Amino acid sequence: MKAYFILFYILSVLISNAQKITYSSNLQRSTDKEITEIQKVWNNYTKACMVELIQTKDSISHTYWCSDTNRKGNIDFLKYSIHPTFPMYLLGDIYTYDIKKMNDSIFVLNNILSIEDSIGKNVLSIFKVCAKKTGKGYKLFNYFDFYKSKLNNYNTEYISYYYPCDYEFDTGVAETTNKFYERLIRDFKLSENPVIYILGENVDHGNNFIGFDFTAKSSVLKKAGLFVFPNIILSAQIDHYHELIHVPFLTTFPKANMLFHEGIATYLAGASGYGFEFHLNKLKIMLEKNPLIDFTKLDGLNEFVDDTNIYYTVGAIFIEYANQIGGMGKIKSLFQASGLNNDVFAVIENELGIEKVRFNDFIKQYKN
Ligand SMILES: [Zn+2]
Numbered sequence: 001m002k003a004y005f006i007l008f009y010i011l012s013v014l015i016s017n018a019q020k021i022t023y024s025s026n027l028q029r030s031t032d033k034e035i036t037e038i039q040k041v042w043n044n045y046t047k048a049c050m051v052e053l054i055q056t057k058d059s060i061s062h063t064y065w066c067s068d069t070n071r072k073g074n075i076d077f078l079k080y081s082i083h084p085t086f087p088m089y090l091l092g093d094i095y096t097y098d099i100k101k102m103n104d105s106i107f108v109l110n111n112i113l114s115i116e117d118s119i120g121k122n123v124l125s126i127f128k129v130c131a132k133k134t135g136k137g138y139k140l141f142n143y144f145d146f147y148k149s150k151l152n153n154y155n156t157e158y159i160s161y162y163y164p165c166d167y168e169f170d171t172g173v174a175e176t177t178n179k180f181y182e183r184l185i186r187d188f189k190l191s192e193n194p195v196i197y198i199l200g201e202n203v204d205h206g207n208n209f210i211g212f213d214f215t216a217k218s219s220v221l222k223k224a225g226l227f228v229f230p231n232i233i234l235s236a237q238i239d240h241y242h243e244l245i246h247v248p249f250l251t252t253f254p255k256a257n258m259l260f261h262e263g264i265a266t267y268l269a270g271a272s273g274y275g276f277e278f279h280l281n282k283l284k285i286m287l288e289k290n291p292l293i294d295f296t297k298l299d300g301l302n303e304f305v306d307d308t309n310i311y312y313t314v315g316a317i318f319i320e321y322a323n324q325i326g327g328m329g330k331i332k333s334l335f336q337a338s339g340l341n342n343d344v345f346a347v348i349e350n351e352l353g354i355e356k357v358r359f360n361d362f363i364k365q366y367k368n
Helices: 002-017 025-029 033-054 143-150 171-187 203-209 241-252 258-269 276-289 310-340 344-352 356-365
Strands: 021-023 093-101 106-116 121-134 137-141 152-155 159-163 195-199 212-215 225-228 232-235
Touching: 021 025, 021 033, 025 093, 033 093, 033 106, 033 121, 033 137, 106 143, 121 143, 143 203, 159 171, 171 241, 195 203, 203 212, 203 225, 203 232, 225 241, 232 241, 241 258, 258 276, 258 310, 276 310, 310 344, 344 356
Parallel strands: 021 093, 159 195, 195 232
Antiparallel strands: 093 106, 106 121, 121 137, 121 212, 152 159, 225 232
């Protein structure tokens, strides 16, 4: 409920202020026709992102993008990189400080996205988007499509891997990972989205390839992975199953509660490089130290401390329990029900028979 209230607040602020991009004084003064045309397209695109969010349509903004990057459900790599359903561009103010001409037809727009609070400005991301002239005027396209010629590429049936020349790529691991993905979508009957899998030294290295100089979703840890809705994975590992699980589940059930999304990924593939049993054990140790912890305050538990995340473990417990009482069908009905009902406690009560008053006891006694 809190998340919806915040979303509603952001929307009402946006509607009253109208989405605006500020340009550097050089760009504002520019009389170059190409630069002023690109500014118009960039303004119109971010406005379209807002309009389609309010009208819950998804058919306006893509007209500002090159059709050759019009991949299924995945036109703009950065739009859902911070939140899976809320466009990044609407999270704060955009300041475009440079539009650089790279060659005869390609331009790179350099932007800062920031949000202001009572103390000062917080930068959410520093990012690049490209533009080029087409038969239908200037169109936007992903920085990744400009950059990817510098990367190596290996395609399995479902996964397209991209990696730098010095990355030690193992095709055997890639094919095994593809088999895991294929089995997952077949067993759970999930949507068959192709995956764009970007490898680097760490998540931030991959972030650079898709156009981020900085993003709030940052990590330099070797075992970390990042899923960008709907089908991009950034990681140092070829077989980051946790992130891979997010692709078909989030594309099939985009509105389902994140508790179940993190739960299924942690139950089937662990998190932060450790299996579900490790996290369950960490939860038991934490409970011995802090027996009065309130698990109903879920949002406050969603952080990694000491290689574990209580929110993920709680989610995985409910997935395991659903599996025990009704197998895959029950797991899927958790996702379906939570896509329709925003109250996760009501879903758990209806689907698993655990009332909110018993929520804490259920987790504390789980497997004891
Ligand atoms: Zn996850």
